[in-house]
Amino acid sequence: MEQGGEKVVSSAQLANRCMVNAAQVRKDLAYFGEFGIRGVGYYVKDLLHDIKRILGLNKEWRMALIGIGNLGSALLSYKDFLKQNYKIVAAFDIDPPKVIGRVSEKLGKPVEVLHISRIKEVARERKIEIGLITTPPSEAQGVANLLVDAEIRGILNFAPVQIIVPDGYVVKNVFFTTILDNLAYLLSNE
Amino acid sequence: MEQGGEKVVSSAQLANRCMVNAAQVRKDLAYFGEFGIRGVGYYVKDLLHDIKRILGLNKEWRMALIGIGNLGSALLSYKDFLKQNYKIVAAFDIDPPKVIGRVSEKLGKPVEVLHISRIKEVARERKIEIGLITTPPSEAQGVANLLVDAEIRGILNFAPVQIIVPDGYVVKNVFFTTILDNLAYLLSNE
DNA sequence: GGATGTGAAGTCGTTCACAGCT
């Protein structure tokens, strides 16, 4: 909407776009404060800014990628991250020399791939706050333990296994097959 | 549990593993039928079978992948799909000759990459029911339209744009940055 | 005896409807 030059938006318009109820939109926003103007609506620019602040997106999030396989390589060159203030500032693998050539070849730009043992040191140096786990399932919990030890509090886990971390740490999973299961269920019932 | 040789499981055990309430587990299962035995629990093997049937996983799901970039290539060699009865039986791109070498090189096995224009024909031939969209965002809706035309009713969309399809079709999105936004929010509030 | 299946109770989230501002 901002790019489209729209200045003001109503809860009803937002509700349409999101396929939800207008009261829902207002309640949800009101939970965090008063962002609208009665009789007018919400200023697009202000609202965007406020939502980003609420979500914690008004800063650059520095991430480490662990496991430079097919998926890891894909994420290294994933362009949408940059637009959204997410930045992979370090990449790790258990066998860095092997993967360096491969990654460089694919990206056409230098990508540093470090040995996994250096995570803690590098995490502190580069102020890393999020770890992306793209290792084989068998290695995922071990890597998570290293991330916890390095005090990297957020983990995005792509390995299809449940990962356990202490309180204060957060794991979000991206399980492709689980999402497919969901799709399969919906397709199976008309 | 089945692989671990466990024969029977109680709702309490399942609840522990899933971090939910035991009554929840029973209610959810009971919604679909009676699978347990009072005073005993659920037979692991039977329950697994029943859940698969409920979710529609008691068959092979044949998928098409559209867009052979980094992410698409990664999914082509994603091993977890095979274990779960999901099979990519066709791959499409707008420029197949260019990508064939690359894909083959990565996988070490022949992968057919066809021109996008052949989707409809191939979808019918190979009984494709799910499409995976891994194109750039700008192409995603166009590809979705082709999938709809080919009567592929399920779409797993990895392109970071909203996709619109007619009734009867289902789209599930995998938005990496949205999941990261969620993580960022959780990290920002303790 | 012991765990399921399930009404009833409780809790949480959604929607309504309108007072309150601009």
Place this chain on the structure above:
DNA sequence: AGCTGTGAACGACTTCACATCC
């Protein structure tokens, strides 16, 4: 006049508690 913010009504989901059955 019009749209937000919000108490109140509503509906949905979760949990309790126990009758039921193996």
